[in-house]
Amino acid sequence: MLAFPPSESLIGTTLGNYYLEQLVGRNELGPVFLGSTDEGSTYLVRFILAPCALDPQERAAYQERFLQVAGEVAALQHRHILPLVDYGSYLGGSYLVTPNLPMQTLISALTKSGPPSLSTIGDYLEQIAQGLEYAHEQGIIHRNLSTDCIFLLRDGRLAIGDFGVMHLLELATPAGQGYPDYGSGEGRAPEQLQEGSCGPCTDVYALGAVLYRLLTTHAVFRDSSREGVYAQHLHAPVTSLQRWRSDLPEALDEIIRQAMEKEPARRFQRPSELVAAYRQAVGLRAGAAERLEESASSSLETATVRDQAAEEAAPASSVAEAGRGRASLWRHLLRRLRVTWNRRSSSSTG
Known part of the structure; x- marks a missing residue:
């Protein structure tokens, strides 16, 4: 050092x-x-x-x-x-x-309160996937995603930290000196441990491990040494969720197994694919963000049709007034969306 x-x-x-x-x-x-x-x-x-x-x-x-x-x-x-x-x-x-924000790590929240509801887990996964896919679009892979670098903020929102840190450690470690030891290693993908190239599927592997922890509060692989954990990431099958919880849909085992396939090409190719499979397995129609978007789209569509009909029937002198009415409606709808989002974000922490 x-x-x-x-x-x-x-x-x-x-x-x-x-x-x-x-x-x-x-x-x-x-x-x-x-x-x-x-x-x-x-x-x-x-x-x-x-x-x-x-x-x-x-x-x-x-x-x-x-x-x-x-x-x-x-x-x-x-x-x-x-x-x-x-x-x-x-x-x-x-x-x-x-x-310096008021927040706690996701692993701390799990330790205090136990597994969240399946609905809350779905919302958490969606938030994490949105952050990851945005970064992937910018060409940035997290490489070290885990429940100890995902933060739960006071408003119930999740924020991913540690972007770039593992990459910096890899750059500072000369070839042949082993993989840098940092973090919990709960989602260390095999290609990383073999010093191969990383891509979005590397973060999908880690997201599978995060989902396992959210559902059970346990890491996928455990050992007295980090080397032992790494060996399991390379060679061991994922332990069934049924070991910890018999109340979970059996389809979740297959979702986590696919997310954590040893070969990247056999995994979900995007975090959002994992989220969609999870929602289908547990019977969730859509995530919180998607429900808000659907609500907004429906409300605005209805308002647009109503305004168009009013404009066609109104005299020319009233068109300007109709335009002001639409602006007011937009502001009202945006306020409703913010209030609804804040309420749902707050309730998701339970």
Whole structure:
């Protein structure tokens, strides 16, 4: 690991726009600080220290790739992705800055409350899939999706964190030195462990593992060592959900098995395909977002037909007034949608 000063010595340091107020934690990658700005906003400043010793040339190449990857992640703007608001390098280490929001990890919520309802799980899967597919469209694969980097926000919305982190660790690990150990490993796809290429199906594999945890609160594979877990990802079949819950539809076993096929080509090819299969298996008609879109479409269609009929029957002098009425109707419908969405998001946390 790169030489880096003791974490406590950085308290009180100004790092770019951020004053490091206190050390709030450490993980396998490095320290995490609470930082504040002159405007009074607070952020989490998280250091990523390269896991292997790099010579000066390797370090320069890594820093160049870090800036490229971090810039791509910072460009992601989606309601189900935790934003990366800043990044940089300091004393041989790289850092990422995210908002300091009231939230908890999905694994923490599961530990406290147990498995959510099948309907809530469907809404969770839909939110995660939307965030993943948006990132995939930008050419970014998460590579480390798990219940400890998916966050439940105060409004009931999910946001995916850790985009780009595993890729940065892979870039800092020279070939032949093994796969970087980071995170729970609960959804580590076989192609990653074999140092193959990653694609959307890599995240589909991990989403299958997330679904397994949501349904059972247990990881798909467990062992006393991370190497043992990795070996199971490479070779072991998925344990049936019936081991933990006999009340679940048997079709869910097949869905998770397909999501976690060892060969990427045999998996669902998009996260949304997994979500659609889940909804069909448990009898859910549509996800929350789709229901809102259908409701909005129906309401607006009805309003449009009514307005067209009124315009055809009205004198020319009243057309302008009809236009103002439509604008008011649009504002009213948008307010209704926001209220409905907030209520359903809040209820989904139960």
